[in-house]
Amino acid sequence: MREIARGWRADACAIGLVPTMGALHAGHMSLVEAACRENDRVVVSVFVNPIQFGAGEDLGRYPRSPEHDLAMLRAAGVDAIYKPSVTDMYPPGSSTRVNVHGITDILEGAARPGHFEGVATVVTKLFAATSPDRAYFGQKDAQQVAVVKRLAADIDLGVEIRVCPTVREADGLALSSRNAYLDAAERQAAVCLSRALGLAAEAYGRGERNPARLQAILSEAIEAEPLARLEYAEVVDPATFAAGGSLAVLAILIGKTRLIDNHDLKLPYPG
Amino acid sequence: MREIARGWRADACAIGLVPTMGALHAGHMSLVEAACRENDRVVVSVFVNPIQFGAGEDLGRYPRSPEHDLAMLRAAGVDAIYKPSVTDMYPPGSSTRVNVHGITDILEGAARPGHFEGVATVVTKLFAATSPDRAYFGQKDAQQVAVVKRLAADIDLGVEIRVCPTVREADGLALSSRNAYLDAAERQAAVCLSRALGLAAEAYGRGERNPARLQAILSEAIEAEPLARLEYAEVVDPATFAAGGSLAVLAILIGKTRLIDNHDLKLPYPG
Numbered sequence: 001m002r003e004i005a006r007g008w009r010a011d012a013c014a015i016g017l018v019p020t021m022g023a024l025h026a027g028h029m030s031l032v033e034a035a036c037r038e039n040d041r042v043v044v045s046v047f048v049n050p051i052q053f054g055a056g057e058d059l060g061r062y063p064r065s066p067e068h069d070l071a072m073l074r075a076a077g078v079d080a081i082y083k084p085s086v087t088d089m090y091p092p093g094s095s096t097r098v099n100v101h102g103i104t105d106i107l108e109g110a111a112r113p114g115h116f117e118g119v120a121t122v123v124t125k126l127f128a129a130t131s132p133d134r135a136y137f138g139q140k141d142a143q144q145v146a147v148v149k150r151l152a153a154d155i156d157l158g159v160e161i162r163v164c165p166t167v168r169e170a171d172g173l174a175l176s177s178r179n180a181y182l183d184a185a186e187r188q189a190a191v192c193l194s195r196a197l198g199l200a201a202e203a204y205g206r207g208e209r210n211p212a213r214l215q216a217i218l219s220e221a222i223e224a225e226p227l228a229r230l231e232y233a234e235v236v237d238p239a240t241f242a243a244g245g246s247l248a249v250l251a252i253l254i255g256k257t258r259l260i261d262n263h264d265l266k267l268p269y270p271g
Numbered sequence: 272m273r274e275i276a277r278g279w280r281a282d283a284c285a286i287g288l289v290p291t292m293g294a295l296h297a298g299h300m301s302l303v304e305a306a307c308r309e310n311d312r313v314v315v316s317v318f319v320n321p322i323q324f325g326a327g328e329d330l331g332r333y334p335r336s337p338e339h340d341l342a343m344l345r346a347a348g349v350d351a352i353y354k355p356s357v358t359d360m361y362p363p364g365s366s367t368r369v370n371v372h373g374i375t376d377i378l379e380g381a382a383r384p385g386h387f388e389g390v391a392t393v394v395t396k397l398f399a400a401t402s403p404d405r406a407y408f409g410q411k412d413a414q415q416v417a418v419v420k421r422l423a424a425d426i427d428l429g430v431e432i433r434v435c436p437t438v439r440e441a442d443g444l445a446l447s448s449r450n451a452y453l454d455a456a457e458r459q460a461a462v463c464l465s466r467a468l469g470l471a472a473e474a475y476g477r478g479e480r481n482p483a484r485l486q487a488i489l490s491e492a493i494e495a496e497p498l499a500r501l502e503y504a505e506v507v508d509p510a511t512f513a514a515g516g517s518l519a520v521l522a523i524l525i526g527k528t529r530l531i532d533n534h535d536l537k538l539p540y541p542g
Contacts, residue, residue, distance in 0.1 A: 002429050010281055095373045096391070096425035101366040120367070124395075128428040131402075154367035157399040158273050 001082045001129045005043070008079075009131060013040035017132035017159075019123060022046040023063040023177035024072050027167040031136040032076045034164050043080040043130050044073050050086055051097075052118025063180045082130065089125060098124045100147045100154070103241050107232055107249060108143045108260070116147050123148055127157050135159050140166040140174050142249055142262040146239055166261070168194065168270065174261045181257040189227035189254055196221030196233070197263040200248045204265035211235045211244060214265070222252055229253040238264060272353045272400045276314070279350075280402060284311035288403035288430075290394060293317040294334040294448035295343050298438040302407040303347045305435050314351040314401050315344050321357055322368075323389025334451045353401065360396060369395045371418045371425070374512050378503055378520060379414045379531070387418050394419055398428050406430050411437040411445050413520055413533040417510055437532070439465065439541065445532045452528040460498035460525055467492035467504070468534040471519045475536035482506045482515060485536070493523055500524040509535060 008015055016039030018031045035042045046069055053059035073081050097117050103109070104116035127135065135152070137145050149161045167175045172194030173187075182190055196218045203217050218233035230252055237245030249262040263269060279286055287310030289302045306313045317340055324330035344352050368388050374380070375387035398406065406423070408416050420432045438446045443465030444458075453461055467489045474488050489504035501523055508516030520533040534540060 002427075006280070006429075009277070010283070012281070091424075093421075094425045096369065096371045096422050098395075099368050099370065101368065103366070124369075125425075125427060128426050150365075151367050153362075154365045154396075155399050156273075156396060158277075 001043070001080070001084075002131070004080060005130045005132075008041045014133045015039055015130060016042045017126060017130045017135040018042065018044045018078075019126050019135065019137075020044060020046055021048045021062065021177065022069050023065050023180070024069045025167075025175045025177065027138050027140060027175040029072060029076065030167050031138060031164050032073070032078060034162060035134065035136050036077065038134060038162070041079045043082055043132070044078050045082040045084075045126050045130070047082075047084055047089065047122065047126075049089070049118055049122040051090065051121060052115050054112050054114055057112070058178070058181075063177050082126075084129075089122065097121050098151065098155075100150045103143070103146055103150060106241055107234060107236075108251070111231060111251060116144070119144055120147060120151050123151060124155060127152075127155075127159050131157070132159050134162050136162050136164060138166060139163050140176065140261070142238065142247060143241055146241055149239070165270075172198065176259065178257055178259065182254065186227055186254045186257065189225050190259060192222050192225035192228050193250055193252060193259060193261040196250060197248055197261060198269040200235075201263055201265050201267070201269035204246070205268070214248065218248060218250060222250070227254050231258070235265070272314070272351070272355075273402070275351060276401045276403075279312045285405070286310055286401060286403045287313045288397060288401045288406040289313065289315045289349075290397050290406065290408070291315060291317055291340075292319045292333065292448070293340050294336050294451070295340045296438075296446045296448065298409050298411060298446040300343060300347060301438050302409060302435050303344070303349060305433060306405065306407050307348065309405060309433070310403075312350045314353055314403070315349050316353040316355075316397050316401070318353075318355055318360065318393065318397075320360070320389055320393040322361065322392060323386050325383050325385055328383070329449070329452075332452075334448050353397075355400075360393065368392050369422065369426075371421050374414070374417055374421060377512055378505065378507075379522070382502060382522060387415070390415055391418060391422050394422060395426060398423075398426075398430055402428070403430050405433050407433050407435060409437060410434050411447065411532070413509065413518060414512055417512055420510070436541075443469065445530075447530065449528055449530065453525065457498055457525045457528065460496050461530060463493050463496035463499050464521055464523060464530060464532040467521060468519055468532060469540040471506075472534055472536050472538075472540035475517070476539070485519065489519060489521060493521070498525050502529070506536070 016035030018035050098120040152159045171191050200217045214235045222230045232251050238247040246265045251260045287306030289306050369391040423430045442462050471488045485506045493501045503522050509518040517536045522531045
């Protein structure tokens with residue numbers, strides 16, 4: 001992969017990278033389309049990164065659809081699909097880990113210890129392998145976006161982080177590979193996430209700025225759904241995830257499925 | 272720096288990087304000479320990396336000789352000198368750190384908590400800035416060599432780690448910028464390091480393989496010097512620093528000056 005990317009670079013081609021864990025949906029494909037629009041060459045990595053899953057998380061049953069993914073990426077006309085094996089990425093004896101401190105200690109970082117270390121390490125390695133000019137991430141994983149932006153600035157490989165809007169189902173549910181875990185009743189219940197964000201955005205639009213009241217609106221909308229259990233509802237700064245910004249972030253459990261969503265309350269809610 | 276290096280790479284030039292903290296001596300210059308021999312373009316970084324110094328270490332008084340360094344590097348004909356400021360390297364808000372686990376917990380890592388995190392972080396950033404084909408390190412810092420080799424393999428930026436032999440004074444003392452801290456009596460006492468390594472190599476040459484006995488030879492040679500205080504004397508594997516290899520490693524204090532040295536006992540001692 002590194003040799004291919006270096007060849008592209010020698011030909012003065014701008015390189016776009018879309019890192020994925022496969023199980024591709026329209027959210028991923030919106031990243032691929034943006035990458036194809038903005039670069040001469042596009043590589044999509046497909047790697048279910050074991051070190052970003054905690055003990056007891058869903059690594060083993062994480063959805064995999066290699067043939068579907070391949071067909072989608074071929075149809076999109078990407079220039080390379082990078083599918084390393086786990087031992088390509090983490091050979092025996094490998095022991096290097098990358099940490100972005102501060103922002104990784106809270107919310108998703110607190111709920112999933114080691115998760116962002118796994119993300120930062122694999123993203124560093126993917127940047128090293130593909131030397132992209134631009135790398136594409138979905139706003140759906142808002143804290144991951146903040147971690148990766150900080151990482152890219154700090155390691156300073158010259159990669160611009162491009163963030164694409166969350167793609168949603170007609171009823172507002174954010175696309176996620178993990179939505180496949182939901183049964184019909186859970187799928188219906190999951191719309192409480194986008195409903196909560198919509199209610200908070202509405203209140204913000206009416207001038208509500210009190211973080212406690214915005215959080216209460218979020219929590220109450222989740223608690224109104226009997227199948228959902230709230231993990232956190234916060235309004236934070238989108239870059240640092242410190243309290244007191246305008247980014248509403250939510251994590252809930254529906255059955256055994258953990259779902260997250262977010263929305264910048266400054267923007268009109270798209271639903 | 273990144274743009275210059277990318278220009279070189281676009282011209283298909285092989286790039287050599289020599290990372291230094293300045294205060295250049297003949298040991299550094301042997302790395303520069305090797306880099307010039309083996310690459311089309313050579314960049315020498317000069318950066319006293321604050322995050323690899325612990326609290327109470329010698330960051331503030333670390334020797335600095337910018338004009339001397341510049342003259343040496345000009346005379347050697349290097350293509351670029353990369354001298355980032357501390358805020359270039361670590362801007363406000365930066366929070367990313369790279370860790371090579373395992374090997375960094377022992378010996379130098381145990382004696383200097385955070386030291387190898389600082390080294391791994393700055394080396395990753397220097398690799399990102401200069402995209403070298405080869406990077407040059409001195410065998411004098413044997414554990415740093417092992418850490419950087421592991422790091423380079425794990426992050427996988429395509430950098431080959433080249434290791435050059437320790438350069439010594441006529442009496443055997445390994446060149447080190449920190450030798451400048453020694454007064455005349457301490458300077459004489461410091462030769463106990465190379466004397467100890469020579470005695471251990473001699474015993475190894477006679478067939479001695481018992482690690483405890485080799486370590487005793489090292490310790491006794493240090494303890495025979497009244498001005499020296501032994502910090503550690505071990506015989507380890509040069510790649511993993513696990514016990515039981517043939518690399519003798521030593522750390523001592525002479526007055527307030529901490530000195531390290533090492534020798535692979537399989538090789539004849541050069542003194």
